[in-house]
Amino acid sequence: MRLYERFADKGYHSSIATTFGIDFDAYESIVLPRIRGAGCRNNMVLADARMLTHALGGASPLPRQAGRLYTASGAQVAGLFHPKLFLQIGRHGGRLFIGSANLTAAGLAGNLELVTLLTSGVEDDGAQRLIAQAYRYLSSLIDPADPMLPTQFEWMLARAAWLRSAASAEGPIELCDGTRAALLLSNSAEGIGTRFAREIDGEVKRLIVISPYWDERLGALSALAERLRPREIAALIDTDTGLFPRDATGSISGITLYRRDGFGGSRFIHAKALIAQTDTADHLLIGSANCTVAALGTGNTSGSNSEASLYRQLPPGRAVSELGLEKVLTPEGRLEVEELPPLHVEDDIPFDALSQSHPGIFAVHGDTLSWRPATHVGAPEAYEVELLAASGAPLVSNPTRLEGTDHRRIRFQIEATDDLPAFARLFGPQEFTPGIITHVDALQIAIRETHSRQTENALAQLDGETEATLALLEVQDLLENIEDRDADGHGEGVSIPKARKETDEGGQKHRQLSYDDFIAGRRPHQSGHVQHNSLGGSDVSIVRGFLNRIVGLNSLVTPVDENDEDALKAAFDLGDETQNAEAAMAAGEEFAARPTSRPVQDEGEEEQRRNARRAKATKDQLVKAAADFAKRIELKQESGSLSSRDFLRLRALLMIICAASWRGTDKAGEKPKDRTSLQVLPVEGDPNSWPYVLGRLIFKVFGGSKPAIRCLKLDSVHDQLPADLLECWATCFWCMHACLCARLSPGESTKIQRHILPLMEQVYRRTHLSKDELLAASITDVMDGMSIQYADRLGIDPEALSRAHRSACERILP
Template structure:
C-alpha cells in the first residue's frame, strides 16, 4: 500500500501514531493535512523521547503545528521506543496499521517498508479485538498527568465508545477473510520472538528473514534457527549492505543470502519480516522489530525495546507471492557472504546525552504555563525562556503560581504572543533542548468532529442572518441534542464528560459550582488572551454569531486553522468531471437529483428564515417561560453549564431585537421594524418585564440558579463566553433602568429590577476592577451601538449607570456577599 494515501481515508475522528523517530516536516506536510482533510482532527503522536529531543535539537526543522493542531509525547523505554503503529478511531469503526515505517520522509515515501492493515467494522469481530489490543498497548504511554493528552483521550473515547467496550485480543483471532492474526507487542512476560515461535508450532521448511539491522553475533537469528529448525534459512539483503556481520555466519547451517537485485532498486530496505513456511501455512511476523535480541528477545529475555508486530497465519506460499519474493529467492540470486563489505556500523546516536537535554513537558492554558520537569533539571535552580515559532526568545514575564508536587505553574504576562517552545537553563550553565509548549485551549478549539448533516443544516440558517431571532433557540436546541448524543440524530456528537477520579491517582477534570470556581480562579487581566469554554463545539459558532450581530470580532478565532497545511486536492470533492465538453458529447448525465435536493433545501431554509422574522410577542414570551422552566429543572438537578449561559445571552439579545422604542409606543405614526413586537410599558409583557423574567431564575429568589452553574476546574479564569453573557446581562438590566419610560413605570422598574441587577452584579464577578474592565465595558458599548440607539437609550447613560451601581456595591473593592 501507499501508506500516506491511507491517511486520507474518511470515517475517523482520531489518530494515534507511534514512531521511533520524527521528522516534523514529514508529519506536518504529508500526514497531518491528509488526516485533517478527511475530518480526522484529534491527532496524537508518540515518539521515542530521546529521538524527539534529537529532532528538536536540529535533526528536523522545528514544527509549526505541534501543540496547536496535534500533541506529541516523548516516550522512554529500557532500550528504545520503537513501535510503528497507526491507530484510528471513528464513531463506528477503527483501524490499525502495523508497519516498519517511521514518521520521517524516508519512512513515508523513500524506504522500502512493509505494512499490514486491520479494519474493524463488526462488534466483537477479530478485527475489532486487534484494534482494541492496539489501543490497550498505546494507552500505556498516554500520560494522564498531561491535561491536553488526557482531554484528547477522553474526547476520543466519548466519540468511540465501542473502543472502551471491545475485548482486546490476547492471542490469534479469526478474521473475515478466514485467516488468523495476533498483535504481538512488548510489555509481556515473554518476548515477541518467543511468542512467534510458539505460534508457528509445526516443522518449518523455510525461514525467510528481511531486516535492515542485526545483532553483531546474529544472536536473534541464532535463537530462531535453533527453535524452529528450518530446512532452509533465506536472508534478503542488499549487496552493498555494511551492517550485516558476515563473519557470524560460520556457526549456522543452511543460511543463504540473496541479492535483492532490481527489487525496488534505489530504496533502502527498512522493512522487517520473519516468514516461517510450513507445509500447511505461512507464519508471518511484520512490524517494527528488527532481527535483534533487544527487539525480539529469546527464550529467557523478553527484549529491551518497545516494539509492535502483527502475526499472520496465511495459506502456504501466499506471502511470498504477495511480496514478489519468488523471483528473488533463487539460486541465481544467491550471494557469497565473502563478497559483502566488512561490517561498518553507523555512528550511534548519543541517546544518553540527549536524555539529559530533555527539560520535560510544557503545557499552556491561555496565560498559565505548566511545567512537568525531568530529573535532569531542578526547578529551584532553573530559569525558563519561552520561544516563538521560529525558536527565538519571547520577551515576557513569568510569575510563579501555586504548584502541585513536582509540577510547576507560572503566569505569563506582558505579552499577547503564544509560546511555541520553552528552553530551560540550569544555574550550572546546562541549557536544555527546546521543548514543545502544548497550547491546551487552542488545541481544544481545533479538535472537533466534522459536523453532522443536521448540525450543518442548523448552522446554515445563521449564514445570512443579521439579527438575533427566535430561530437562534431552535439552532441551539438542535446543536445541544447533537452534542449530548441524542439518538434521534444519525450522526451524534457528544460533549466530553468530566473525568472521574481514577484509582491510579491520575488527575481528574472536576467541575466546580460557580461560587467555588470564582473562589479558586485567578482574576482576569487587561488584554488577556482569548479563553472560550465552548471551544471545539458547534455551539461556539452561535457565540461568534452573537458577537457578529453586535459588531464584535470573534476574538478567539484561531489563526492556526487558517495556516494549517492543506493536502493536494483538498478541495476536490470527487464530483467534478475531468473533461466537461467530452462528457457533454458523450451524453453523460449530470447529477440533477442532487441539484434538485439542494434547491429544495435552500427553499426550506428561506421559509424558515421568513417564519423566524414573523415571530409574535406570544412566541417570545413563551420562549422566556420555557427558559425559566429549564433553569428551574436544571437547578434542581445541579446541571447548569455553559450551554445555559449561551442560551441566556441569545434569549436576551432576541428580546432586545424585539423591543419597541418608547417613541413608537407614544406615537403610532412612528414605525418600528417587523421584528419589534415588545412594547416598553403599559403591557404585562413589556420588554423590561420580559428581561426581568429571563434573568430572575438565574439571579433572583432565595436559591438563584447561578449557584448551581458548574464549570470545569481546568478553566482557571472566567472564560470569555461566560463573561460576555454577564456583560450582556448588565447592559440589559441598565437598559431597563435607564429607558425613557413614564415616571410611574420608572418607579416600578426601580422597585423590581434594581434589586435583581444588584444580585446579578455581586453573584457574577467578584471585584470592582473586573466589573469595570475593558472586557465588560467593550461589550456593553457594542450592545449600546446595536440596540441602544433603536430603543432611544443613550450609551453614556447605560455606562454611567453601570459605573454608579458598581461603585455603590463595591465601595472599597472587596466582594459583597449575599
C-alpha cells in the same frame, strides 16, 4: 500500496500514530493535511521520548502545528520505543496500519518499507479484535497527567460505541479470509520471536529474513534457528550499508546470503520480515522488529525494546509471491561472505544525554502556562521560562510565576502576543531543549468531527441571520440533544462535549465546584481578554460564536487552517450583500437569506392586519420563551446543578429580547420608519415591555434570597472564570443599564428604577467580580458591542450607559 495516499481515506475521526523517530515536517506535510482533510481531526503522535527531544533539539525542523492541531508526546520505556502503528477510529469501524515506517520523510516516502492493513466494521470479527487489542495497548501508554491525551482518548471512545464493547484478541485468531493472524506486542514476558516460532507447525523448509539491522553476533537469528531448525536460512542483504555482521555467519548453520538487487531498486531497505515456509503454509511476521535480541528476544528473554509486529499464516508460497522475492532468492543472487564489507556500526544517538535534556510538559489554558518538570530537573524554582514562536524565535513576553504552585506543577501568567507561543525554553543551571506547548483551548476547537446532517440542518437555520432570534434557541436545543446522546453513547450526533478528565495538567484530582466555591479559589483576571471558555470543544459553542459575531467579537483562540476557515465561513455566513453590513445591522435592517427578484408591493389593509397578527404571535412566543427559561432554571435549581450551557441560553435570550425591542410604544400614531417587523416589544405601556422581560430573566438567575447563580457548577481545572461566563455577565450588566437609561415616562421610570436598581446591585455583587475585572476589556468590549448593535433601536445613549457602568462599579464596589 502508497502509504501516504491511504491517509486521505474518509470515515475516521481519530488517529494515533506511534514512531521511533519523528520528522515534524514530514508528518505535518504528508500525513496531517490528508487525514484532517478527510475529517480525522483528533490526532495524536507518540514517539520515543528521547527521539522526540532529539527532534526538538535540531534533528528535525520545528513543528508548526504541534500542540494546536495535534498532540505530540514522548513515550518513556526501558529500552527503545520502536512500534510503528497507525490506528484510526471512526463511528462505524476502525483500521490499523502495522509496519516498519517511522513518521519521517524517509519512512513515509523514501525507504522501502513493509506495511500491512487491517480494517474492521462494527461487527465482531477477527480484525476488530486485533484493532481492539492495539487500542488497549496504546491506552496503556498514556500518561494520566498529560494535559490533553486522556481527553483525546475519552473523546475518541465516546464516538466509537463498537470499540467500547469490542473484545480484545488474546492470541492468534481467524480473519474473515480464513487465514490466522496475531498482533505480537512487547508487553509479554515472552519475546516476539518465541511467540512467532510457537505458531509454526511442521518442518520449516526455509526461513527468510529481511532486516536492516542485526545483532553483532546474530543472537536473535541464532535463537530462531535453534527453535525452528529450518533446512535453509535465506538472509536478504544490502551490500552497501555495512550493517550485516559477516564474521558471525559461521555460527549459523545453513545460512545463505542473497543480494537485494532488483528488490526495491536503490532505496534503503528499512522493511523487517520473517517468513517461515512449510509444506502447508507461509508463516509471516512483519512490523517494527529488526532481527535483534533487543527486538525479538531469545528463548529466555523478551527483548528490551517496545515493538509491534503482525503474524499472518498464509497459504504456502503466498508471502514470497506477494513480496516478489522469487526474483531475488535465486542461485544467481547468492552472495559470498567475503563480498561483504566489514560491519560498520553507526554512531550511537546519545540517549542518556537526551533523556536528561527533556524539560517536562508545558500546557497553556487561557492565559496560564503550566509546567510539569521532568523528574531529573533539579530545583525547578531556579529556572525562568522563555516563550518561542513556531519559527523558534523568542516572543516578547515575560511569564509571571503565580503563587500557590509547587514543584510538581509550576504555573505562570502569560501576556497576549501577536503569535501564539509554540515552545517553552528553560533558563537556569542546566540546559534543556525546547518543549512543545500544548494549547488546551485551541485543541478543543480543532478536535471535532465533520458535521452530521442534523447539525448542518441546525446551522442552516442561522444561515442568513443577522439577528439573534428564537431560531437560535432551537439550534441550541438540537445541539444539546445531540451532545447528550453522544455523552450517553447513543445516537449518531457529532457534537463535541468537553471530555471529563479525572486529573488536571499536574495529575491532581479535580472536581465540580459551586460558583461561590470556585470564586473563592480562582485567580482574578486583571486586564485583556480571557482566552479559554467552559464550552471549548462543544458544538454548542457555535451559538456563542454567533452571538459574539453579532456584537463584533472574535471568539476564536487560535488561527485556523484553510479547511477550518471555510467551515467557519459556511457556519456564520450572514447572507447580506450590503456594502456596510455593520451599520445596517446596527440600524436593525433586515436581510434576506437569499436575494429575491420579486418587486416590493405596497401593503394593503389586509397585509397590515397579517403583520399585526404575526407581531402579536412573535411577542407571545418571546414571552413564552422567557417563561420556559424560568421554569428550566427552577428545575435545575432543584437538582442543584446549572451548567455553562444554561448561561449561554440566558445570554442568547437576553440578546433575542434586545433584538425584538424598540424605543417607542404601541400607542396609535407612533410608527417610526426605522422600526422593523422584528421589533415587537415596546419600551413601556405593556406588562411585557422589554425592560420588564429583561428584568424578570435576570432576576430569575441573580435575584432573591436563593439565587440560581449559586447552583452553577464549574470544573476546578479552570483557575479563572471562563470567557463565556464573563460574556454572559457583561450582557446582564448592559441589559440592566439599558433598562435604567431607556427613555421612559416619569412614572414608568420610577417603577423601573424601583425594581432594577436593587437587582443591579445583587448582580454586581453575586458575580463576585472585582472593580478591575468589571472594567477590563473582557467585560467592556462585550458591553460596547451590545451598544453598537442595540443602543440606537432602544433609544439609549451608549456613552451614558458606559458612564453608568463605571459609576455602578465605584458605588457598589468601592
